[in-house]
Amino acid sequence: MDKLTIRDVDVAGKTVLVRVDFNVPMKDNGTVITDDNRIVAALPTINYLLEHNPKAVVLFSHLGKIKTEEDKAKNNMAVVAPRLAELLGRDVKFVNATRGPELEDAIKNAENGQVILVQNTRYEKGETKNDPELGKYWASLGDVFVEDAFGSVHRAHASTVGIPTNLHPAVAGFLLEKEIAYIGKAVSDPERPLVAILGGSKVSSKIGVIENLLKVADKVIIGGGMMFTFWKAKGLEVGNSLVEEDKVELAKEYLEKGADKLVLPVDAVVNNAFAAEGDIKTVEGNVPEGYMGLDIGPKSIELIKENLAGAKTVIWNGPMGVFEMEPFAKGTLAVCEMLANMPDANTIIGGGDSAAAVKQLGFADKVSHISTGGGASLEYMEGKVLPGIAAVDDK
Structure with missing residues (x-):
């Protein structure tokens, strides 16, 4: 440092x-x-x-x-x-x-x-x-x-x-030294392959991160609510799922830019209400009318597992679904388990909801580093100069 x-x-x-x-x-x-x-x-x-x-x-x-x-x-x-x-x-x-x-x-x-x-x-x-x-x-x-x-x-x-x-x-x-050592190194000088897993609900809060990680990572895996903005960009039906209409064109751009780097879920767990009860089912490709996607499905979990094989650095920011509701926690739980079983990899959780999930689901001591700053770690992953770090004296 x-x-x-x-x-x-x-x-x-x-x-x-x-x-x-x-x-x-x-x-x-x-x-x-x-x-x-x-x-x-x-x-x-x-x-x-x-x-x-x-x-x-x-x-x-x-x-x-x-x-x-x-x-x-x-x-x-x-x-x-x-x-x-x-x-x-x-x-x-x-x-x-x-x-x-x-x-x-x-x-x-x-x-x-x-x-x-x-x-x-x-x-x-x-x-x-x-x-x-x-x-x-x-x-x-x-x-x-x-x-x-x-x-x-x-x-x-x-x-x-x-x-x-x-x-x-x-x-x-x-x-601060530890955060710079883990997140800074992961983005600027990672042991490869570097795989990034990005979840959470909105593309808008992760635009800069997706953009930067498409340049530096070997794979960028998308999950969580923002997957449906990407599904819509691919021409799929998304039902009542969360979609940022004004970001669909941008998602199309990322799909073109990312080509084989960008990995999207292939199935989703859907429900006819934003609730833990209802008509819960798994669909591939299209979300039926009147339903909303609330988690990634089992085939997507397998796809993530395949893309993590052999990874030496993994950065994860944002849950795969509405993990607070038990029926939609499987995707997030599966990612926790995968990272917990990668002892030879540098596994970094970028604060915020994914940090909460790792702790809540009992995997905190099984990953290399859990960031204490959600917003700060996101901006760091964007490759931004953070003012508080810039203000520290150089060696």
Whole structure:
């Protein structure tokens, strides 16, 4: 990796500002964390810093979207502090402010590696606009900046780009380093054959990814709801299936460009309602009127298996069907099983719904890497320069 990492800096006696991703899912109006994976993912970086005797480790993160006072109340970062303290086995000081004397005094008076968690960065209106004054202010609070929020590096915000613009050294934490190592290498320098599996509902959210992967992958397998936009482009009947009419021409282009690289499902599991009950059946080629496709069929599963044979790198983003409903989870489950049984391949799950599926279906420890950032990993796979990574100092 051509970026500086936390191994390259001396943090002894210094105040280290760390951008983490504590955007955790919650329930009961923001009082209960339902999944602490993102907190756990930040621990290696925080623990490493603490072992190297900093004055303080100051953690910045956003949580949810903030548009109203109600959003503020239910996305209060205070809920994270006790869970983080439990995981670290040490005190975490929560500062209920994003600027001003309370925050400044907490940092000034910190000692012996005090961990300080700052209130939700999005409480500041200037955060999402990368307000130069805000980035400069936050940068003035520390001596070293560590970028470790892969889930946010595709956004040019004050906490991801503004701080490192004004504070050096700006280095990568272990989580960011790992994401760059897996996803970056998979796209720019993969062990071949490289097979990409793209699911999910919409072609529009994956346009850049399909385009880029058709250039770099040996096979691109399409599944999920977006397969029906491709079926329609081939002249097949799609019934009531999800189709993006304005993307049918584009799908035709990809079919021509992709030729033998692009692999489409050959059958689908359909139903006469968007529900777990109804007249569920498997069809080949055309979806009957009044029915909608909700999963790939058994022949498509076999086709994916054939195309994965011998693959050395596999990137998967997006489920194969509506896996939340048991009758339409078979395609997604089959892909999970295939990847779990490829010990010699580098298997990468690109965050989002496919990451949720892998965890929910119990295969999390059977794949090489599950990305912590859905949007970021998609943009990375598009070959885009991500602003938060660009802001980290080069070696």
